[in-house]
Amino acid sequence: xxxxxxxxxxxxxxxxxxxxxxxxxxxxxxxxxxxxxxxxxxxxxxxxxxxxxxxxxxxxxxxxxxxxxxxxxxxxxxxxxxxxxxxxxxxxxxxxxxxxxxxxxxxxxxxxxxxxxxxxxxxxxxxxxxxxxxxxxxxxxxxxxxxxxxxxxxxxxxxxxxxxxxxxxxxxxxxxxxxxxxxxxxxxxxxxxxxxxxxxxxxxxxxxxxxxxxxxxxxxxxxxxxxxxxxxxxxxxxxxxxxxxxxxxxxxxxxxxxxxxxxxxxxxxxxxxxxxxxxxxxxxxxx
Amino acid sequence: xxxxxxxxxxxxxxxxxxxxxxxxxxxxxxxxxxxxxxxxxxxxxxxxxxxxxxxxxxxxxxxxxxxxxxxxxxxxxxxxxxxxxxxxxxxxxxxxxxxxxxxxxxxxxxxxxxxxxxxxxxxxxxxxxxxxxxxxxxxxxxxxxxxxxxxxxxxxxxxxxxxxxxxxxxxxxxxxxxxxxxxxxxxxxxxxxxxxxxxxxxxxxxxxxxxxxxxxxxxxxxxxxxxxxxxxxxxxxxxxxxxxxxxxxxxxxxxxxxxxxxxxx
Numbered sequence: 419x420x421x422x423x424x425x426x427x428x429x430x431x432x433x434x435x436x437x438x439x440x441x442x443x444x445x446x447x448x449x450x451x452x453x454x455x456x457x458x459x460x461x462x463x464x465x466x467x468x469x470x471x472x473x474x475x476x477x478x479x480x481x482x483x484x485x486x487x488x489x490x491x492x493x494x495x496x497x498x499x500x501x502x503x504x505x506x507x508x509x510x511x512x513x514x515x516x517x518x519x520x521x522x523x524x525x526x527x528x529x530x531x532x533x534x535x536x537x538x539x540x541x542x543x544x545x546x547x548x549x550x551x552x553x554x555x556x557x558x559x560x561x562x563x564x565x566x567x568x569x570x571x572x573x574x575x576x577x578x579x580x581x582x583x584x585x586x587x588x589x590x591x592x593x594x595x596x597x598x599x600x601x602x603x604x605x606x607x608x609x610x611x612x613x614x615x616x617x618x619x620x621x622x623x624x625x626x627x628x629x630x631x632x633x634x635x636x637x638x639x640x641x642x643x644x645x646x647x648x649x650x651x652x653x654x655x656x657x658x659x660x661x662x663x664x665x666x667x668x669x670x671x672x673x674x675x676x677x678x679x680x681x682x683x684x685x686x687x688x689x690x691x692x693x694x695x696x697x698x699x700x701x702x703x704x705x
Numbered sequence: 706x707x708x709x710x711x712x713x714x715x716x717x718x719x720x721x722x723x724x725x726x727x728x729x730x731x732x733x734x735x736x737x738x739x740x741x742x743x744x745x746x747x748x749x750x751x752x753x754x755x756x757x758x759x760x761x762x763x764x765x766x767x768x769x770x771x772x773x774x775x776x777x778x779x780x781x782x783x784x785x786x787x788x789x790x791x792x793x794x795x796x797x798x799x800x801x802x803x804x805x806x807x808x809x810x811x812x813x814x815x816x817x818x819x820x821x822x823x824x825x826x827x828x829x830x831x832x833x834x835x836x837x838x839x840x841x842x843x844x845x846x847x848x849x850x851x852x853x854x855x856x857x858x859x860x861x862x863x864x865x866x867x868x869x870x871x872x873x874x875x876x877x878x879x880x881x882x883x884x885x886x887x888x889x890x891x892x893x894x895x896x897x898x899x900x901x902x903x904x905x906x907x908x909x910x911x912x913x914x915x916x917x918x919x920x921x922x923x924x925x926x927x928x929x930x931x932x933x934x935x936x937x938x939x940x941x942x943x944x945x946x947x948x949x950x951x952x953x954x955x956x957x958x959x960x961x962x963x964x965x966x967x968x969x970x
Contacts (some may be wrong), residue, residue: 575735582739598813611762613779615786616819619757621714623821628716631751635723635730645729647738649751651825655813663813669730682739684855686962 459551461532465573472580475556476573478525481549482518486510488542493659499626500595500662506544507593507666508633510537514546515568515589523563527552529586533570535668541658548589569670571648583676587641592633593666596626598655623663627653630665643671713793721797724750731827733805737851741804744858746829749798753825754790758783759818765875765940770900772907773940776873780942783822784808784869788846791824795844800828801837802845804854806867808946812935820934839865840920847948849926857925859959862950865919870911871944874904878939905929908943921949 459466459476466476486506493500522530533550548568553576569576569586576586599618601609609616631651638646649669656662724730731738731748741748760779765771787808795803806826813821826846831837839845847864849857857864877896887894908929916924927947934942 571735578735578739582742609759610818612759613761613775613782614759615783616757616759619819620755620821623757624755625714625716627753627755628714628720631730632716632720632723635720635728638730639723639728644727645731645748647731648734649730649732651732651751653811660813669732679742681743684740684743686960688962688964690964690966 460549461551461573465532468577469553469573470556472577473556474553474577474580477527477552477554479549480518480521480525480527480530480552481547482514482516482521483545483547484510484513484517485543485545486513488540488544490542493541493656493662496597497599498596498622499629500597503539503544503595503662503664504593507537507539507595508591510544510546511589511591514548518548518550518568519563519566522552522566522568523561525552526554526560527566528554528558528561529567529569531569531571531573531576531586533568533589535570535589537666539656539664570668571670575648578682579672581680582682583674583678583680584672585675587638587643587671587673589668590634590638590641590643590646590671591666591668592630592635592637593664594626594630594633595656595662595664596622598622598661598663626663627651627665630667634667634669638669638671641671643673645672646670647672713790713797717794718797721750721794724798732825733827733851737805737854740851740855741829744855745832746801747832749795749800749828749830751825752791752794752798752800752803752828753823754787754792754794755821755823756783756786756790757819757821758786760820766877768877768880769875770877770896770903771875772904773873773875776936776940776942777871780871780873780944783820784824784871787822787824788867791826792843792846795826795828795846798828799830800844801830802839802847802864803828804847804864805850806846806848808848808869810932810934818935837863848946849948853926856959857950860957861952861954862923862925863953865921865949865951866915867946868912868915868919868921868924868949869944869946870908870913870915871942872904872907872911873936873940873942874900874907875940876900876904904941904943905945908945912945912947916947916949919949920951922951924949 457477458479460479461476469476486509488506489502492502518530530550530552533548536547538545567586568588570589571586579586599622634646646669649667651667653665656664729748730751732751733748738748758779761775763773763775765773791803803826806824809823811821811823837845845864846867848867849864924947927945930944932942933940
């Protein structure tokens with residue numbers, strides 16, 4: 419029956435793919451939040467309640483995406499830092515952050531909390547996706563995109579900071595990609611049976627990690643932050659080029675907005691829940 | 706850095722300079738950050754130390770349990786180098802201590818016999834200006850989380866340093882005769898038991914020696930880790946880690962805990 423009805427339907431109007439694509443690209447620059455009056459958010463019920471308790475409300479799920487191309491062949495051979503990769507990483511983040519800012523401002527948000535930071539680094543491009551919930555003080559007016567904050571802190575953490583007089587400012591990011599140094603065969607043979615520190619390796623990795631963190635810090639300073647909390651540092655060789663090692667650091671830049679830090683006066687609790695332990699036979703093996 | 710283990714690379718000094726101008730960075734969660742503020746400390750910066758270390762070769766006897774002193778030495782030295790550099794970064798910032806210290810070992814594909822030892826943590830300073838450095842005049846280090854640090858401080862204890870002991874041990878293989886002899890029986894394997902026992906004891910004693918040197922009255926949060934790294938199944942590193950503490954005051958300001966039954970899943 420359903421088939422016959424389908425056959426009876428008028429043929430669908432052909433979709434102009436080019437126009438659709440153009441529209442999609444257009445929304446990247448001028449995001450159109452959904453026209454729905456209801457709010458969407460990926461916050462848990464608890465988080466929503468706690469946000470409301472300090473007079474904020476979630477509005478909409480917003481995202482920012484950016485893909486940035488990496489020049490051909492930069493991963494293969496060289497010495498020192500892979501500057502074009504480091505720059506591409508910074509640009510990709512810039513683009514994604516800029517878009518999530520604009521989308522948030524358009525939706526009427528004052529900031530985005532609980533941002534999931536997804537980054538993936540490929541041979542030819544670096545892509546960054548940010549997804550979070552736009553929030554604002556209940557009933558507040560729209561603000562300019564430049565004054566929106568973006569933070570990967572959860573709504574709960576945001577509330578805690580808010581209560582003690584701090585405010586998130588934005589994502590501070592930094593990265594640095596380097597080629598691992600090489601040892602000549604002679605040196606490698608000589609060190610074969612020794613306990614020694616490989617100073618040139620240490621120095622290269624150390625410097626790369628430091629410069630990733632230093633870039634993160636300067637981006638926090640540019641935003642006017644007095645601190646960066648929940649710094650995450652990831653590192654490791656690239657899947658597609660084992661000799662290139664990437665270091666990335668990011669966190670949320672914060673600033674004290676109240677006159678003084680307000681202490682929280684925590685109290686001690688002992689939860690009486692059932693302990694979540696089970697008997698595991700594998701544990702007996704001592705790993 | 707060159708051969709001088711005390712020197713820090715140039716990028717470091719630039720980064721630390723920025724931190725001295727009032728910016729702080731920290732890998733602490735917001736909870737931990739606020740709890741540290743609560744006990745009167747302020748985070749100064751994320752500090753780290755690293756050392757890429759080539760471990761030498763030591764021959765092992767197939768049928769003999771023994772400590773592999775050369776490997777033990779390597780694991781000790783490399784961690785010590787990483788920790789000292791981290792402490793140095795902290796000292797440069799004028800910190801009283803480093804909390805939330807994590808020690809990691811990374812292996813890279815390009816250096817199978819070399820491992821990177823990293824120590825990272827958050828340097829903190831007392832807001833009151835009273836020095837909390839340890840007996841040796843260095844910033845204290847501790848692997849306690851912000852929550853643990855808060856609780857510890859409420860009970861009048863103060864951390865002195867992260868102490869560790871390590872022992873790389875080769876455990877003898879069992880001969881064919883022994884294996885056949887014990888097949889089908891419930892018996893203890895004394896040579897394995899003894900080897901594992903001794904290795905753990907050695908690691909723990911070394912940790913306690915370090916704590917003694919700091920004049921500590923106890924070690925909290927001790928963890929015993931066993932890892933084979935890349936040496937095969939019969940060579941195991943036993944690493945014990947903990948935070949040495951001393952009691953500085955007798956007044957316990959810890960509030961009486963409230964018992965709760967949480968309603969979430």
